[in-house]
Amino acid sequence: MIRTIVVLSLILMLFVTVGYAQSERKAVRKGNKEFKKGEYLDSEISYRSALELNPASFKGNFNLGAALYKQDKFEESANLYADMAKANTSANANELANVYHNLGNSYFSQEMYEESVEAFKNSLRQNPNDMETKYNLAQAQRMLQQQQQEQDQQQDQNQDDNSDDDQQQDQNQDDQQQDQNQDQQDQNQQEREQQISPEDARRMLEAIQNNEQQVQERVQEEKAKRARVQVEKNW
Structure with a gap:
């Protein structure tokens, strides 16, 4: 009885498996x-x-x-083929070559040329005679070289821009320093102009003293005149 149940279970599982496969x-x-x-x-x-x-x-x-x-779901297709390449390492060479070929195309369409080149190379390792893959590899290598040249040019341009910025900054600093020096010179000139030399100070003092003496003399003369007048008018 138990043996019969086991046999029936196996037959049922076989039918289910076949049904799923179909x-x-x-x-x-x-x-x-x-x-x-x-x-x-x-x-x-x-x-x-x-x-x-x-x-x-x-x-x-x-x-x-x-x-x-x-x-145009290139990222999804690339992820799928990459997973297949990892999971199907034991697949036959032709199947694995096709997986890597399609993986290379998916990368190429995303402008991921370095990854694309590597995928096409892996495809040719499995099937060295595939002319389509060889052509695609050449295209990917050409695009990778062009991409790298553009990146190098952009990097050089960025360096030139940075150099120009540094030069402009240095020039601005030089201009600022020159302005500061000129301002200092102008200030020093004004201070020199405002300062009185000892000789000028002596002359100014003599002039003041002379003026005071002249004033005193005029005052004395006026007093003398008034005194003379009063004497003449003394009743």
């Missing part, structure tokens, strides 16, 4: 038809349905990445 393949085939028609969003949905039944499905994941790429 449903998965059916969903993948449906996605493939939609992909060929250019219905990429619908194909994405179908591939995801297949992956719900079998998350490890190589075809489901690979084709899902292609559907994402066709919708």
Whole structure:
């Protein structure tokens, strides 16, 4: 009785597994038809349905990445292919070469040329005779070189701008220092002009004294006149 139950359980599990496998393949085939028609969003949905039944499905994941790429979801497709490359290290060389090829395209479309070059090289390590991958690698290398040149030019430009700023700052400091020196010179000149030399001070003192003496003499003369007048008018 127990043996019979075990056998029936195994048969039931086999039928369920076969049913899931058939449903998965059916969903993948449906996605493939939609992909060929250019219905990429619908194909994405179908591939995801297949992956719900079998998350490890190589075809489901690979084709899902292609559907994402066709919708310009380059970052998502790159992440998916990168995960596949890590998880399917034991896959056959041709399958792994295709994964790296599509990974390189996903990076290339994001202008991540250094990562793209490395992905295409990994693809050629698995399939050295793939002419399309060789062409894509050459394109990625050319774009990487151009990108690096532009970055170097931008860096040089930034350095020149910084140098110009430093020169302008130095010039402003020099101008400010010259203005300060000129102000100090003007102030010193004014102080010198305001100062009285000992000779000038002596002359000014003599002039004051002379003026005072003249005033005193005039005062004495006036007193003498008044005295003379009073004497003459003395009744």
